[in-house]
Amino acid sequence: MKADKMYFAGVDIGSTMTKVVIQDENDSILASIIGPTGAEHRRLAYQVMKDALNKAGLRFDEIELVVATGYGRFNVPFADRQITEISCHARGVSHLFPTARTVIDIGGQDSKGIKIRDGRVEDFIMNDKCAAGTGRFLEITAEALGVKVEEIGELSLKARHNVKISSTCTVFAGQEVVTRLSEGLALEDILAGVHDAIADRIWGMVQRIRVEKDVVITGGGAKNIGLVRALERKWGYPALLPPEPLITGAIGAAVIARELAIKALTEKRVLKKERTLKELALFSEEAS
Amino acid sequence: MRQKPLYIGIDVGSFSTKAVLLANNTILASSLSLSGGNYNKAVQYTINKIEKKAKVSFNEVSAIGVTGCGAETVAFASYKISEISAQGKGVNFFFPTVRTVIDLGGRATTVIRIDEEGKALDFVVSEKCAAGSGRFLEILANVLRVKLEDLGPLSLKAKEAVKFTTGCAVFAESEAISRVAEGTAKESVVAGVHKALAAKIHSLVERVGVELDYAFTSGGAKDIGLVACLQEELGVPLLVPPEPQLTGAIGAALFAREKVGMNKNEPVVRER
Numbered sequence: 001m002k003a004d005k006m007y008f009a010g011v012d013i014g015s016t017m018t019k020v021v022i023q024d025e026n027d028s029i030l031a032s033i034i035g036p037t038g039a040e041h042r043r044l045a046y047q048v049m050k051d052a053l054n055k056a057g058l059r060f061d062e063i064e065l066v067v068a069t070g071y072g073r074f075n076v077p078f079a080d081r082q083i084t085e086i087s088c089h090a091r092g093v094s095h096l097f098p099t100a101r102t103v104i105d106i107g108g109q110d111s112k113g114i115k116i117r118d119g120r121v122e123d124f125i126m127n128d129k130c131a132a133g134t135g136r137f138l139e140i141t142a143e144a145l146g147v148k149v150e151e152i153g154e155l156s157l158k159a160r161h162n163v164k165i166s167s168t169c170t171v172f173a174g175q176e177v178v179t180r181l182s183e184g185l186a187l188e189d190i191l192a193g194v195h196d197a198i199a200d201r202i203w204g205m206v207q208r209i210r211v212e213k214d215v216v217i218t219g220g221g222a223k224n225i226g227l228v229r230a231l232e233r234k235w236g237y238p239a240l241l242p243p244e245p246l247i248t249g250a251i252g253a254a255v256i257a258r259e260l261a262i263k264a265l266t267e268k269r270v271l272k273k274e275r276t277l278k279e280l281a282l283f284s285e286e287a288s
Numbered sequence: 289m290r291q292k293p294l295y296i297g298i299d300v301g302s303f304s305t306k307a308v309l310l311a312n313n314t315i316l317a318s319s320l321s322l323s324g325g326n327y328n329k330a331v332q333y334t335i336n337k338i339e340k341k342a343k344v345s346f347n348e349v350s351a352i353g354v355t356g357c358g359a360e361t362v363a364f365a366s367y368k369i370s371e372i373s374a375q376g377k378g379v380n381f382f383f384p385t386v387r388t389v390i391d392l393g394g395r396a397t398t399v400i401r402i403d404e405e406g407k408a409l410d411f412v413v414s415e416k417c418a419a420g421s422g423r424f425l426e427i428l429a430n431v432l433r434v435k436l437e438d439l440g441p442l443s444l445k446a447k448e449a450v451k452f453t454t455g456c457a458v459f460a461e462s463e464a465i466s467r468v469a470e471g472t473a474k475e476s477v478v479a480g481v482h483k484a485l486a487a488k489i490h491s492l493v494e495r496v497g498v499e500l501d502y503a504f505t506s507g508g509a510k511d512i513g514l515v516a517c518l519q520e521e522l523g524v525p526l527l528v529p530p531e532p533q534l535t536g537a538i539g540a541a542l543f544a545r546e547k548v549g550m551n552k553n554e555p556v557v558r559e560r
Contacts, residue, residue, distance in 0.1 A: 109459065130417075131458035140458065170458045171418035171427065172395070179325065 006064045008261065009052070010253025011045055011079060012088065013037060013072030016108030016135070016220070018044050020052040021250040022063070025258060027095065031055035032247050037072065045076045049277060060277040065261040067253040078275045083256055085249050086114055086124050092252025093216045094119040097240050101212040104202065104231070104239075105248075106221020108135040113206035123209045131170040133201035135220050138227070141194045144174040145181060152191050153226035159192030173197065191226065199230035216240045218248045293350035293548070296338065297541025298331060298365075299374065299534075300358030303394025303422065303507060305330035306534050309338050309349075310541040313381075317342035318534050327358035353544030355536050357395065369543040372400055372408045377542045378535030379503045380406025383527050387499035390489060390518070390526070391535075392508025394422045397489060399496050406539075412495045418457035420488045422507045425514070427457055428481050431464050432474050436511075443478040443513025450480030460484070482514045486521040493522065503527045505535045 005024055012019040014037060021032045033052040038044050045068075053060060060078070068079035069088040076082075093103045094116055103114040110128035114121060127133050131140070142149040163185055167173040173194070180190050202221075215235060221227050222245035232239055242248050264271045292311065299306040301323060309317045319337035323330045339346060354365035355374035369377075371391075379389045380402060389400040396415035400408050414420040418427070429436045450467050452460050464477050485508075502524050508514055509532035519526050529535055 129454065130456045136458055168416050169418045170456075171423055182325065 006258075006261065007056070007058055007062055008254045008257035009049070009063050009066045010088065010092075010250040010255070010257060011049065011066060011068045011070075011073075011076050012085065012247070012249035012253060013045060013068065013070040013075065014085075014107055014249070015071060015110065017246060018048050018070075018072070019247045019250040020045075020048045021247055021254045022052050022056045022058065023251070023254040023258065025262075027255055027258060029251070030058070032244065032250070034246055042075050042077060045072075046078070046277060049078065053277075065257040065271055066275075067257040067260070069249055069253045078277050080271055080273050080275070081257070081260065083253060086112070086121055086126075088249045088252035088256060089218065090114050090116050090121045090252065091119070091255050092248035092250070093218065093242070095251060095255050096242050096248065097214060097216050099214045100216045100240065102206070102209070102215045104206055104211075104215065104217050104221075105219040106135060106202065106217065106227070107219045108139075110134055111202055111205065111219075111221070113209050113211075115209045115212075125205055125209050127205055132168055132173070133198060133205060137170045137173065137198050137201075138194070138221075138224065140170050140174045141177050144178050145187060145190065147187070147191075150223075152194070153224035153228075155188050156191035156195045156226035157229065159188040160186070161189045161192075162196055163189045163193035165190075165193045165197040167197075168201070195224075195226040195230040198227060199234060202231065203234040211235050213237065214240050216242065218242060218245045220246065292348075293545075294344060294348055295541045295544045295548070296335070296349050296352045297374075297537040297539065297544060298334065298352065298354045298356070298359075298362060299371075299536035299540060300327050300331060300354065300356035300362060301394055301506075301536070302357050303426075304533065305334050305356070305358070306537040307331075307334035307338050308534055308537045308541050309342050309344065310538070310545065315534075315538065316344075318531065318537070320533060323358065327361040331358075331362055351544040351548045353540035353542075353547075355540040355543075367540075367544050367547050369540050371536060372398065372411050374536045374539030374543065375505060376400055376402040376408040376539065377406040378537070378539030379505060379529065380404075381538055381542060382529045382535070383501065383503055386501045386503040386527060388493070388496075388502045389505060390493065390502065391505045392422055392485075392489070392514075393506045394426070396421055397492060397508075399489075399492050399498070401496050401498060410496050412492055414488070414492055417455075419455055419460065420485070420492070424457045424460070424481065424485060425508070425511060427461050428464060428478065431461055432468065432477065434474065434478075439478050439482075440510070440512035440514065442475050443482050443511075444516060446473070446475035446479035448476050448479070449483045450476045452480055452484050455484070455488075478513065479517070482511075482517040483521075485514060486517040489518060490521050500524065501527055503529065505529060505532045507533055509533075 068076035112126040351366040
């Protein structure tokens with residue numbers, strides 16, 4: 001490693017997955033790690049960060065700045081800054097796709113639409129109130145049908161007819177698909193209907209911020225080709241997909257970390273906090 | 289000597305199927321079974337039970353009224369009646385003073401405004417979201433590993449109610465699991481769900497502009513914790529029929545009787 005190199009980390013704690021990206025001053029990815037979030041954020045953020053450092057061959061004190069994002073961003077004790085996931089997503093997507101105007105992020109427990117202009121957030125809309133329109137809808141219907149959620153997208157593309165799913169609610173849709181299956185309808189056809197139903201829901205939401213070209217789909221939903229195709233039918237042209245759709249938020253956080261650090265350096269300010277990377281016990285001895 | 293004429297009312301619901309046998313103004317027999325996704329089987333089962341209990345044969349029955357979301361599957365029905373009208377009539381049979389019916393079923397919550405004869409004047413249904421229906425209670429019972437019928441007594445024991453941050457049954461399920469994992473008492477979690485449900489029902493009640501007295505029916509009314517919570521939320525007493533799940537079926541039987549009274553000469557019971 002060259003001594004004059006600088007390194008930045010982005011940590012994105014989502015509802016289901018924790019993502020860490022380490023980049024250099026040219027925004028090249030040195031390491032990226034994805035792990036399940038679980039109930040204990042702090043421990044997991046520590047573990048995933050450690051794995052990423054090992055992969056990049058770096059020590060923690062070599063990281064110039066750590067930016068945390070995602071709904072669990074305040075549970076990252078070793079972060080220097082917390083930035084909202086909307087800003088980080090927008091920044092990450094603009095970095096990967098400079099022509100992007102609309103980001104549709106489909107996560108495990110929420111979905112959002114972000115409008116970007118000149119790399120900045122112009123508008124956004126979000127649903128974390130109702131499971132319909134989020135990854136949970138796909139998880140629950142897949143489970144009800146007895147297929148793996150990773151497989152439903154491909155399967156849905158083999159459909160000959162689309163079965164209309166009339167329930168909006170995830171709970172009721174879970175029952176409805178089982179009824180359709182017991183009526184003898186083809187699994188692929190039902191799955192096509194499931195993807196249409198979630199696409200309808202997401203489309204209904206993102207239309208309110210006016211979808212414009214180019215559209216980038218991120219989050220776990222971008223890994224489901226059935227959902228991507230169903231959404232593309234809504235606006236009529238192909239969407240852009242990041243090589244790893246789960247880490248755009250973490251990439252954005254790392255890019256923002258680099259921008260903040262460079263800006264601070266030119267202004268001769270120090271952003272890096274006194275911090276160590278250690279496992280945090282839930283009940284530490286100091287606390288008792 | 290057998291009382292005549294006899295009428296059967298069947299309420300084919302998403303969660304359970306109910307049947308009653310009516311003569312004059314008396315319920316001679318009733319039966320309830322889980323629908324279990326097969327309406328035909330559930331209907332056969334409840335009718336057979338009624339035949340056995342009352343020692344009557346199906347052929348002695350003058351007319352059969354059917355209601356509920358599975359009503360279409362009952363081929364031998366003499367008359368079909370909407371769930372709204374059936375509930376109104378059924379409640380009026382027990383409580384002539386009731387003008388507002390709150391019905392919390394397995395899949396939908398309905399608030400009905402009725403007149404002194406039990407005729408529906410106005411109603412509002414919430415059926416789009418599981419968080420406003422009995423399904424929410426089923427999900428919760430399942431997560432907490434308690435029986436559905438034990439939710440009420442548990443809730444009454446609660447010292448405090450958990451405040452849910454979500455209005456979605458799916459997310460509330462995860463939240464309930466987290467709270468219990470953190471050591472929150474099951475009682476408080478149940479009370480929290482009852483509170484959330486009562487608030488949802490309250491907003492529904494406000495939309496039909498209601499009048500005293502109030503009745504509470506269907507499966508939800510069997511949950512004494514929810515009844516208590518809803519009374520507190522609405523600030524009015526709730527009248528609960530002796531068998532709150534049967535009011536729909538009773539309404540259907542009453543409807544069949546009315547119809548027969550109107551067309552005296554027509555044969556009404558069809559081939560089974």
